[in-house]
Amino acid sequence: MTTASPYVLEELRKEARMGAAGSETTARPVPVIDLSDFDARRDEITEQLWRAATEVGFFQLSHHGIPLAQVREAFAMSERFFALPRETKAQWPIARNAGWESLSQVRPSTGVPDQKESYQMTRPRMAGLYPSEAELPGFKAAMQAFEDASWAVGMRVLSCFADKLGFDRDFFTRAHDMGRDTYQSTLRLLHYYPIPTDVQDKLDYVRGGAHTDFNCLTLLYQREGQGGLQVCPGKEFEARAWTPVPPDEALITCNIGDMLMRWSDDRLLSNFHRVRNPLPGEYMGGRYSIAFFCQANTDAVIASPSGKYPPITAGDYLAERMKANYQKKY
């Protein structure tokens, strides 16, 4: 007898089926795409991005134009944010992808909360959710500048996909319009807690459960010495064999999200990823990462050209995915 899945969206049913299993790792090449001299090399870069995104679903960007000092400043601010007292952070509880949460994100793949805290910045929803200048001087300005820089890189990559998909070049830029109150792209700071000694061999202690992202494109920043990210290419979902993506401060790791998979009739592949616990002998301290999620504005209609997926607004789509992850927090 089969049990009906509680999830309406195919993506969520797939996540639930993925489960927490699979510890095998397979070395796969992670394509690195050099964005230098972008305007002159646009055609060549577009071909490389397309190949990486259609064959694998994840890739890394080098020479993306964001200075290393700015990435390091964002991480320094993130550490200061998470070092604030719990009661201070609790003034900014998460709602609609904005604010702070701790131990509350339950991925359908694992059914247990990720052992992390995170703080999401979704600009039009941030009233009352930023630390004050007294609490954390310079935080808001540094984070907004970092989001601006990440957005610009994300839009460049998406403009290449627009060319290949037969949309006009600015199609995705218009769909991620920061100037409107329907904007819902999110900058997310993540802090995975240090691993307590008594849980180091417990299977139900999960740093980050397997999932695909809800958005169009994710830009992920990792720190040297704080690895753990593993990916499983979209086409090889059933194999559940994971490939580590070691941190490199100079690179941005990208993956395609489910919005773009729908928008491209599955030509661009979203991919599963997770954050595994450190293995015995590895660094057991905290892990910080930063993700920028290019999420289409709430009123953008994600219509799959062939009609494979029924049209849905990006607002409704995201709400459905968030509800499945945070009970009653959307």
Ligand SMILES: O=C(O)CCC(=O)C(=O)O
């Ligand atoms: O922390 C990481 O490396 C991954 C984070 C992630 O996958 C997410 O927040 O969706």
Ligand SMILES: [Fe+2]
């Ligand atoms: Fe993710």
